[in-house]
Amino acid sequence: MTDSLDPALHAALGRLARVPRLLVICDYDGTLAPIVDDPTKAGPLPEAVAAVRSLAKMPQTTVAVVSGRALRDLAALSRLPADIHLVGSHGSEFDIGFVQPLEPDKLELRARMLAALEDIAKDHPGVRLESKPASVALHTRRAASPEVGAAAVAAVRSGPATWSGITATAGKEVIELSVISTHKGTAVDILRAQFGASAVLFIGDDVTDENAFGHLRGPDVGIKIGPGETKARYRVEDPEQGVRTLALLLETRRHWLFGERAVPIENHSMLANGRTVALVTPGGRVTWLCHPRPESSAVFADLLGGATAGHFSVSPARDGQLPLSQRYRPGTMTLETRWSGLTVTDALVDADGSDTLVRVLTGTARVAVEFAPRPEFGQVNIGLQPLGDGLLVVGSNHPYALHSPGIDWEIISDGHQPLARAELNLSAHGGRVVLELRMGTDDLASAALPLDTVEQRWRDWLAGLRLPLLARDEVERSALVLRALCHEPTGAILASATTSLPEVLGGVRNWDYRYCWLRDAAMTARALVDLGTIVEAAAFLRWVDRRIADTGGHPERLHPLYAVDGHELGPEAVVDTLPGYAGSRPVRVGNAAHRQLQLDVFGPIADLIACVADARGRLADEEWRVLCDIVTAVRRRWHEPDHGLWEARIPPRHNVYSKVMCWLAVDRALRVAADHRGEDRPDWTELRDRIGAHVLEHGWHERAGAFTVAYGEPELDAAALWVGLSGLLPVDDPRFVATVRRVEADLRGGAVVYRYRWDDGLPGNEGGFHICTAWLIEAYLRVGRRADAEELFTQMLGTAGPTGLLPEQYDPLAERGLGNLPQAYSHLGLIRCALLLDGEVKD
Secondary structure, three states, rough: OOOOOOHHHHHHHHHOOOOEEEEEEEEEOOOOOOOOOOHHHHHOHHHHHHHHHHHHOOOOOOEEEEEOOOOOHHHHHHHHOOEEEEEEHHHEOOOOOOOOOOOOOHHHHHHHHHHHHHHHOOOOOOOEEEEEOEEEEEEOOOOOOHHHHHHHHHHHHHHHHOOOOEEEEEEEEEEEEEEEOOHHHHHHHHHHHOOOEEEEEEEEOOOOHHHHHHHOOOEEEEEEEOOOOOOOOOOOOOOHHOOOOHHHHHHHHHHHHHHHOOOOHOOOOOEOOOOOOEEEEOEEEEEEOOOOOOOEEEOOOOHHHHHHHOEEEEEEEEOOOOOEEEOOOOOOOOEEEEEEEEEEEEEEEOOOOOEEEEEEEEEEOEEEEEEOOOOHHOOOOOOEEEEEEEEEEEEOOOOEEOOOOOOOOOEOOOOOOOOEEEEEHHHHHHEEEEEEEEEEEOOOOOEEEEHHHHHHHHHHHHHHOOOOOOHHHHHHHHHHHHOOOOOOOOEEEEOOOOOOOOOOOOOOOOEEEEOEEHHHHHHHHHHHHHHHOOOOHHHHHHHHHHHHOOOOHHHHHHHOOOOOOOOOOOOOOOOOOOOOOOHHHEEOOHHHHHHOOOOOHHHEEEHHHHHHHHHHOOOOOOHHHHHHHHHHHHHHHOOEEEEOOOOOOOOOOOHHHHHHHHHHHHHHHHHHHHHHHHOOHHHHHHHHHHHHHHHHHHHHOOOEEEOEEEOOOOOOOOHHHHHHHOOOOOOOOOOHHHHHHHHHHHHEEEEEEEOOOOOOOOOOOEEEEEEHHHHHHHHHHHOOOOHHHHHHHHHHHOOOOOOOOOOOEEEEOOOOOEEEEEEEEEEHHHHHHHHHHHHOOOO
16 A cells, blocks of 8 residues: 655655654644535545544554634534644644633634625635634635636625735635634644644645644654645655555554564463463463453463563562563473572473463562452453462453462552562562462462472473474474374464464454464374374364264365354454554454354364274274265365355455365375275265366466466465475476476565465555475475475574474564464474475485
């Protein structure tokens, strides 16, 4: 939307967005509202209203509208909210009070002036008067002819405009006479002083706006809309382009106000116990925790809403002391954050069926602790009750107890809800304090939970894996992350641990990934099978079997995703009370993609079953049942258009990747039937070959010189690499080699590969997708470009956070992660590439 803006204006808005206190002033007619023949119907552009309202809601930002209209008419017509200040009559009427109340002699002069203008209007058909408290405007837009309008203006100029005490202001087809000597430049000065603005943006189209442009100085920016001589430094063509400048200013200022203060997404670390997850900042703040399940409402949502949305913080009492390091204990999901004189050891544990967050504080320092639980994303008012050896959280549907013996808590308010604060001298506590947040119980009994047992469980699981020599530490951490995303009570596997971490800072590409996608989960389980464990895959396949049974014999009706307990998702909703990570709104709960048709989901499940059967040496009955159902589903629907794996909210189309995955589903089913059941299924063979021929005929785009996103469409998509990665095409086929080259040329940017560049109907440009980077690495290997694969893999490793976690995306320009964290896609891609480069997997 902003590509057509003057680069100098683009840069000026970038500088303006970063001033401490910003004042944005807009004209109304011809700026926020298009010029129309009937001035009483000049409604503002909806996009303009959205932009100025959003700017006005931002901190250290003030918005005003300065118009030649009377204040009462401006308010009635614009219907702008009260946080946007209105100034009428070219600066003589303020909604914060009349600047110069009229004296009796001014009132008498205005009456005589009005009478003279009424006489002129009577003699010139179509001329209209607009009466204001300190002025009268004569409009000629609807005069009987241009000549009549010109004659009326001439009569005004030679008549009442010449009187002593009268100020004349000419605009587009209007001349206004005022008994007060003021103009829009004066209004700019008054507003600047009133709000202590560091800089001003003024945008307008009229001759009367030139006074305002003339009063700008220093870092101020003036933008003229339309043609004509101007004192403004910059110009745009029309009101629509003016709105785009406001939108750019909004996005840039939002990023500056929020994004640069936010802890980078990839710098967070994850805690997990097989039942739920939490995130911890490098500074020792628990910033995200949902209960009782990972897709439940958050108890701590500081990640998306700041401190008032809930957090559990531990740090040295001395302000400004930065941590020395943060790391996972080797082979575990236990996190250590260390300062001089203080180490905080964090873990999530499963204690007799209830979840417990354990925080062990050791050292000699004085420590500040803040405990601010906010169940239900902070939408429930709670109380904190000191009792015995800790605190009880009261007022929530789920009980919570903080076991903290020997700590004297001070209960205060953060301005909205209570929080508990304490300052501890660790030396006085023997150098060790244990805090246990017990969820789902109000038990405050003094039974400390041993972390050694919890940690040994992770290490024992890890010891059973076959880890590659290449990037061994990174693969080990990725394996632990994938295991941590497995929901043990159900067998479901999460796509990610979070919701609404943005794909574009300050943008709307914020999605809830705390669910079990059939595709993502199958690919996660496949990565774990490649590492030598089938327990998670077998549990997931039993979960899939139950989901298919729920369809009542119609496996083609499987949803792309479910809650971890297998229930369908409710409607996608927005938590309006949370401002979002780095100001990125909306914060979403649920995901509307669960209602989409995504035909590719069957391929990864069939591939997983084949992999599990090969690893185990036999096929379980429920796995064969699932495989047969998958082939049935593919037979019934493969020929339909669908929404595809990227879940774009656009009409369905014949996505190439979806067709390839339908082919792969039947191909893997044929392999399993032959290898593990000794069956020949000619009907399946015919189906597979028919799908494959269809893809090769319609998926190749001659003009693009590659397999593309969808039949007949020229846009590239990284998922098209699967035409070769799946085995549908031989890897030396010129069409696959050409597709690899086109993806590299069009979609690779440094250390990342973008999934596509086609219009998906949403604003903003996202980052590169780690899973797409992994696909290109594998494609490089398959076409014999090992050096390129090794180089890109090394770059991919360099994008991880300090404790080894990868979000969904990476922005190579800003050099920061984007999207939800940790993302199963990203870590399974890393594992796959390491194994391929190490020669551990062949298929």
